[in-house]
Amino acid sequence: MSAILEVNGLTRYFGGLAAVKDVTFAVPEGSIFGLIGPNGAGKTTLFSMVAGALQPSGGTVRFRGRDVTGIRPYEAVASGIVRTHQIVRPFKSMTVLENVMVATYFGRHGATNPRVARERAMEVLAFVGIEHVAGQQAAVLPIGQQKLLELARALAAKPDLLLCDEIAGGLTDAETQNVLGLLRKIRERGTTILYIEHDMRAVMSVCDRIVVLNYGQKLAEGTPAEIQRNPAVIEAYLGTSAAEAG
Ligand SMILES: Nc1ncnc2c1ncn2[C@@H]1O[C@H](COP(=O)(O)OP(=O)(O)OP(=O)(O)O)[C@@H](O)[C@H]1O
Numbered sequence: 001m002s003a004i005l006e007v008n009g010l011t012r013y014f015g016g017l018a019a020v021k022d023v024t025f026a027v028p029e030g031s032i033f034g035l036i037g038p039n040g041a042g043k044t045t046l047f048s049m050v051a052g053a054l055q056p057s058g059g060t061v062r063f064r065g066r067d068v069t070g071i072r073p074y075e076a077v078a079s080g081i082v083r084t085h086q087i088v089r090p091f092k093s094m095t096v097l098e099n100v101m102v103a104t105y106f107g108r109h110g111a112t113n114p115r116v117a118r119e120r121a122m123e124v125l126a127f128v129g130i131e132h133v134a135g136q137q138a139a140v141l142p143i144g145q146q147k148l149l150e151l152a153r154a155l156a157a158k159p160d161l162l163l164c165d166e167i168a169g170g171l172t173d174a175e176t177q178n179v180l181g182l183l184r185k186i187r188e189r190g191t192t193i194l195y196i197e198h199d200m201r202a203v204m205s206v207c208d209r210i211v212v213l214n215y216g217q218k219l220a221e222g223t224p225a226e227i228q229r230n231p232a233v234i235e236a237y238l239g240t241s242a243a244e245a246g
Contacts, residue, residue, distance in 0.1 A: 004029040004161055004192045005050065009059035012045050019045040021216040022059070027161075027209075032183060032193045034203045034224075037213035038236060043196045046213070047163050050194070051083040052076035063161065077106050080160035084150045084167060092139035096130065096149055097121055099138050100156050107157030124152045128182060144175040151182065162186060164195045168202045180206045204228065212236070 003026035012020045020042040027033040035043050048054035050061055052073040060069045063081060071079070090099045100121035104111040111117035125131040128148045133141065138149060147167055154162055164183070168176040176199065183193055183206055197203045203210065204224040212220040212227060214236045220227060227233055 002029055003027060004064060005194065006062040007046070007050065007059065008062070010046065010049060010056055010061065011058035012042075012049060012054060013057045018216045020049070020056075020213075023211075023213065023216075023218050024059075025211045025218065025221060027192060027194055029192050030187065030190060031208040032187050032195055032206055034207035034210035035194060035196045035213065036198075036200075036203055036210060036227075037219070041213040042216040043213055044165065045216075047083060047165060047194070047196060050076075051081060051163055053083075074106070077157055077159075078108065080108055080158070081163065082107060082154045082157045082159035082161070083163035084154045084165055090138035090141075090146065090149055090153070092137070094138055095135055096125065096138055096141065096145075097134040099149060100124055100152050103153040103156035107159065109158055121152075121156060124156045127155065127185075128152045129178070143170050144172070147171060147175075147179065148182075151179070155186070159191055162191050162193045164193055164197075166196055166198060168197055168199045176202055 005027040008024050010020055010023045011018065023046060035046065037043055045054065049056045052071045052075060055070050060067060062068065063079060068079065101117040104117040104120045111120055122131060122134065125134055128151055130145050130148045133145060141149060151167060167179050171179065180202055187193060195207060207224055210222065210224060210227045211218060212233050219236055220230045220233050
């Protein structure tokens with residue numbers, strides 16, 4: 001299977017701190033690819049560089065073989081790279097439907113008029129299962145539905161590569177299972193997913209392959225089974241929880 005995304009030697013400094021340092025991996029097209037690591041490991045920084053929100057200090061990002069290092073966020077979306085945010089940020093005074101309609105105008109094959117935008121937005125809301133709250137104000141949704149709205153907004157831009165940042169954070173077990181089912185369906189429809197998640201059970205159950213970051217560097221890469229028995233990964237996580245407990 002060919003790689004849709006290749007990051008090579010990707011590096012980002014904040015002052016003297018290397019938040020991401022010399023990270024290299026390739027994401028196979030059509031996979032769910034996990035990005036995990038203890039707090040502060042550099043996951044969101046790496047995501048932001050792929051999404052064009054943050055300039056790398058070094059290294060390259062290639063998407064479908066094309067060098068997209070340092071592109072602007074709108075260029076990333078236009079080329080098919082779309083992210084969700086860990087902290088969801090809907091337009092709060094707009095309805096759920098309006099929030100998704102806005103997103104349909106962006107991305108490849110963007111909507112060209114309100115009728116198309118509305119139709120497409122309703123389709124996406126039905127896909128994630130919140131079409132029944134389409135007319136509600138986004139601000140009043142409970143967290144579970146806010147996360148689904150965040151996912152719907154990203155999908156409305158028709159990504160080829162969906163960057164999914166802790167979509168299961170703060171959800172109940174049942175809500176998490178629902179979201180994981182949606183990620184699998186999204187993969188079935190041909191969209192590749194790069195997935196940051198703290199919930200280990202979620203990551204292990206849904207990912208085809210996983211990269212582990214620690215202190216900004218790649219610590220390990222492999223299948224969920226390989227990662228679960230990797231001594232360096234176990235130590236990084238136990239070390240973190242021991243430090244937190246202390
Ligand atoms: N804008 C910034 N300015 C300065 N330092 C930053 C900035 N963004 C991130 N950092 C630092 O870079 C490191 C990596 O942070 P990052 O948010 O990428 O980690 P993470 O793995 O996503 O963490 P978490 O799991 O807690 O979300 C941390 O030490 C963080 O404090």
